[in-house]
Amino acid sequence: MNNKELFEKSLKYVPGGVHSPVRSFKGLHTTPRFVNRGKGAFIWDEEGKDYIDFCMSFGPLIHGHQDPEIKEAIIKALDNGWTFGACEKYSLELAEYIVNKISFIEQIRFVNSGTEAVMTAIRLARGVTGRSKIIKFNGCYHGHTDSMLIKAGSGLAGEAEASxxxxxxxxxxxxxICELGDLNEVKEVFERFPTNIAAIFIEPLPANNGLLVQSQEFLQGLRDLCTKYxxxxxxxxxxxxxxxxxxGMSEKTGIHPDIVTYGKIIGGGMxxxxxxxKKQVMEFLAPIGxxxxxxxxxGNPVAMAAGLVNLKKLxxxxxxxxxxxTKNVVALMKDWMDKNGFEDYQTIQYGSLFYPISNHNKLTKIGDLPANMNERFKKLFEIMxxxxxxxxxxxxxxxxxxxAHDEKVQEEMKRRLWT
Incomplete structure (x- = not known):
């Protein structure tokens, strides 16, 4: 079956044909690709067409698809069993490795997704402080737990409606709700609710509604306000x-949170x-808190084994x-866009993250994104x-x-762009 036939069949059995909304190609003039396999920097769809992959399962495949050492660790773990629901050494080894490498954390608990980690962090922050309210920022995504599916309402600090x-x-x-970059607004919310706010939640590098790089001063201001209140x-x-x-950003900025949540990058895609x-915070969790x-x-043993090898390679x-x-890939893309009708685009890069956007202004908050970006992106996406x-x-x-996006892949990308 081709991609179109598979998607039509999927619509019959799955809401919207997908198990996560962003896979649906909603608003695009083409059909979702049903991926059959991946290797290195490439994926292949069910029709046999290959693509240089810059989605990378939305981030975790830092070493590319099917990294041989990670794959070997997965197979070895599978030979011993793939779930126990009991204590095992795999999670202990991974926990020890992470805690010993990151100075500001003393204990870690593994869960199954970023959303679950955030859900736990909300409950933990409320449990530690005895307070109910949390602050989040318009444009930051923290998974689909109820408390985080909130957006700005009238634009006034502290007013929100469900998304x-x-x-x-x-x-x-x-x-x-507060706006990214507006420290005065955050101060006003604390002044209105000085003893009610359990926590501020923020992506220190907001990367789910564009790439909205925040200033050191803003992040430090949040740290200072949390300490004060x-x-x-x-x-x-x-x-x-x-x-x-x-x-992560804690290391880059030198600003240490009270709680940090991590996701699928740990497991290299598992x-x-x-x-x-810190221990005094984490020990509020059951069974001792x-x-x-x-x-x-x-702490699934297969995911833990994969994670340890994945992180040791970093x-x-x-x-x-x-x-x-990433810098070389961005340069190739920019050169092509500048000469092929996308000269209104810039590509923002931070480390190994990049974001092509039809705007040359500095972007720090969701309101900075252009109104016509969806239409412009459709054209770029489908050409690519x-x-x-x-x-x-x-x-x-x-x-x-x-x-995996090495010099050889970059040469192939250049060839594809200009063919």
Whole structure:
């Protein structure tokens, strides 16, 4: 069956034909590609067409598809069994490795996804502080847990409405919205609710609604406000953690959160999430603390084994290569866009993340994104797709470089762009 036939069949059995909305190619003039396999920097669809992949499973495949050493670790773990629901050494080894490498965390608990990690962090922050309200920022995505599916309403600090049906008014009222980069607005919210705010949640490198790089001063201001008012600072590093450096944005900025959440990057693509922090905070979690959290598949031995090999390969030299690969890819894309009707585009890069956008202004908040970006992106995406270059199928999603996007792949990309 071809991609179109598979998607039509999927629509019969699956809501919208997909198991995650961003895969649906909604608003695009083409059919979702059903991926059959991946290797290195490439994926192949069910029709046998290959693509240079810059989605990389939305980030975790830093070493590319089917890295041989990670694959070997997965196979070896499988030979011993793939789930126990019991204590095992794999998660212990991975926890020890991460804690010993990241100075500001003392304990870590593994879960199954970034969304689950954030959900746990919300409950933990409320449990530690005894407070109910949280602050999040318009344009930051923290998974699909109810408390985080909130967006700005009238634009006034602290007023919000749900972004999804099924989220109650009460939940929306406990989530206070501020604009990225506006420290005065955050101060005003703390002045209105000085003893009610449990935590500030922020992607220190917002990368789910474009790539909205924040200033050091703003992030430090959030740290200072949390300290002043006794609230917790939570860094959602599901995307940035381990990708732009082993210690993520916390390491890059030197600003240490009280709680940090990580995602699937840990497991090199296997289902993994994590929540980490100081011992005095983390020990509020059950079984020794009053904040309940559990998961039968948490610390899955196969994912843990893959994760340990994946992270051990992320040396300082690997991060230099990773950023250089991405820089070269961005340069190739910019050269082609400037000469083929996309001269209004810039490509923002931070480490191994990049974001092509039809705007030359500085972007720091969701309101900076241009109104016509969807229409412009459709054209760019479909041209790239036809050339065998696979970007994330959504105007708001970032692209991901990998260690597999080496000089040989870059030469192939250049050939495809100009053919």
């Amino acid at each position: 999804s049906k099924g989220v109650t008014k009460h939940q929306a009222e406990d989530t206070l 006794g609230a917790m600072l939570v860094f959602d590093e599901v995307i940035s953690g381990f990708r732009i450096g082993f210690g 289902p993994v999430g994590a929540i980490a922090g 009053p904040v309940y959290q559990a998961g039968t598949l948490s 040396t300082p030299e690997a991060y230099v290569k990773l950023e250089n690969n 797709l036809n050339k065998g270059i696979y970007l994330a199928p959504n105007a708001y999603e970032v692209g991901f470089g990998s260690l």
